[in-house]
Amino acid sequence: MSPSSLESLVEALRCLPGVGPKSAQRMAYYLLQRDREGAAQLAASLVTALSALRHCQRCNTLTEADVCERCASPRRDASLLCVVETPVDMNMMEQTLAYSGLYYVLMGRLSPLDGIGPRELALERVVARASGGEVREVILATNFTNEGEATAHYLSEHLSARGVRVTRIARGVPVGGELEYVDSGTLAQAFRERRSLA
Amino acid sequence: MSPSSLESLVEALRCLPGVGPKSAQRMAYYLLQRDREGAAQLAASLVTALSALRHCQRCNTLTEADVCERCASPRRDASLLCVVETPVDMNMMEQTLAYSGLYYVLMGRLSPLDGIGPRELALERVVARASGGEVREVILATNFTNEGEATAHYLSEHLSARGVRVTRIARGVPVGGELEYVDSGTLAQAFRERRSLA
Numbered sequence: 001m002s003p004s005s006l007e008s009l010v011e012a013l014r015c016l017p018g019v020g021p022k023s024a025q026r027m028a029y030y031l032l033q034r035d036r037e038g039a040a041q042l043a044a045s046l047v048t049a050l051s052a053l054r055h056c057q058r059c060n061t062l063t064e065a066d067v068c069e070r071c072a073s074p075r076r077d078a079s080l081l082c083v084v085e086t087p088v089d090m091n092m093m094e095q096t097l098a099y100s101g102l103y104y105v106l107m108g109r110l111s112p113l114d115g116i117g118p119r120e121l122a123l124e125r126v127v128a129r130a131s132g133g134e135v136r137e138v139i140l141a142t143n144f145t146n147e148g149e150a151t152a153h154y155l156s157e158h159l160s161a162r163g164v165r166v167t168r169i170a171r172g173v174p175v176g177g178e179l180e181y182v183d184s185g186t187l188a189q190a191f192r193e194r195r196s197l198a
Numbered sequence: 199m200s201p202s203s204l205e206s207l208v209e210a211l212r213c214l215p216g217v218g219p220k221s222a223q224r225m226a227y228y229l230l231q232r233d234r235e236g237a238a239q240l241a242a243s244l245v246t247a248l249s250a251l252r253h254c255q256r257c258n259t260l261t262e263a264d265v266c267e268r269c270a271s272p273r274r275d276a277s278l279l280c281v282v283e284t285p286v287d288m289n290m291m292e293q294t295l296a297y298s299g300l301y302y303v304l305m306g307r308l309s310p311l312d313g314i315g316p317r318e319l320a321l322e323r324v325v326a327r328a329s330g331g332e333v334r335e336v337i338l339a340t341n342f343t344n345e346g347e348a349t350a351h352y353l354s355e356h357l358s359a360r361g362v363r364v365t366r367i368a369r370g371v372p373v374g375g376e377l378e379y380v381d382s383g384t385l386a387q388a389f390r391e392r393r394s395l396a
């Protein structure tokens with residue numbers, strides 16, 4: 001008995017991670033009843049972001065240009081390449097002020113159960129980038145979860161096979177923890193204590 | 199260092215109830231990275247819902263017509279008017295199959311701390327509707343929370359002052375509980391055991 005445009009909205013809200021049928025319904029009524037302006041703004045932001053954002057050709061993060069500001073900056077040390085899982089992790093790293101090299105953002109992690117393997121993450125791009133000659137050291141800063149560790153292990157093997165120097169940020173990050181929830185001091189320490197893998 | 203269209207999207211997602219800065223960020227990356235189709239669908243559904251949905255002139259629920267299907271149906275008993283807080287609650291009532299009258303949807307509850315009083319809920323519309331002559335009994339089915347009880351109390355006083363017969367669904371609903379999370383059997387029982395207030 002619900003109007004179809006309401007049902008469609010509830011269904012569409014379920015594309016958001018962590019939003020089930022009950023909360024989608026609550027969100028729909030909330031938006032329509034209490035924040036129509038916010039809802040219109042959200043629709044507009046989605047459209048703009050979808051059309052404006054693409055992946056940086058160098059580091060793979062989301063950007064509005066072909067190459068993001070960070071990759072285009074002449075002040076970054078191009079001989080260091082830090083590999084992170086997400087743009088959020090990259091921002092966390094930047095906030096430590098302990099690093100001035102470049103990044104590669106995987107936009108995920110190896111997760112065989114979810115069908116995400118080396119091909120889905122295009123890990124060959126990381127290897128190609130790292131063995132192009134300019135990079136002196138690859139710092140693996142994936143999470144210390146099982147999946148993050150597996151991703152680091154995979155990259156370490158393939159990079160060292162190509163003669164690339166590979167380090168891993170120190171396990172100052174709590175085991176099983178995620179970078180996003182660690183304070184800057186701990187992360188800075190982890191950077192300083194990075195250890196050689198290959 | 200985030201692209202502005204990404205920042206705008208993160209900010210816009212925070213209009214959703216229960217979504218803080220961290221989850222807004224996660225949602226934004228998830229949509230852009232893993233479900234661009236879902237994001238586009240969400241934007242379109244928001245635009246459609248905002249333009250298509252309005253309040254039913256009779257029962258105040260969200261509808262695509264001037265008067266909703268339920269209010270327009272000749273098979274409903276127009277001498278019974280059930281007052282609920284939200285369209286979700288109305289759907290819960292319908293699922294009991296214990297009621298064939300009409301509804302009035304308050305789209306909220308009295309909540310002085312949030313600045314929601316009788317005027318904001320336009321409670322005079324309920325009173326006017328109930329005392330128009332056609333309604334024989336008003337069944338108050340607001341939640342058994344403090345706010346829902348206060349709303350029922352307010353309506354009961356104003357309706358009985360006009361000589362309208364007012365009942366309250368039975369407290370088979372757990373005290374402090376919300377209709378949305380109660381099973382149909384309990385709700386049907388609460389309907390059957392409704393008691394006279396005036």
Ligand SMILES: [Zn+2]
Pocket residue numbers: 056057058059060061067068069070071072
């Ligand atoms: Zn870049």
Ligand SMILES: [Zn+2]
Pocket residue numbers: 254255256257258259265266267268269270
């Ligand atoms: Zn109606």
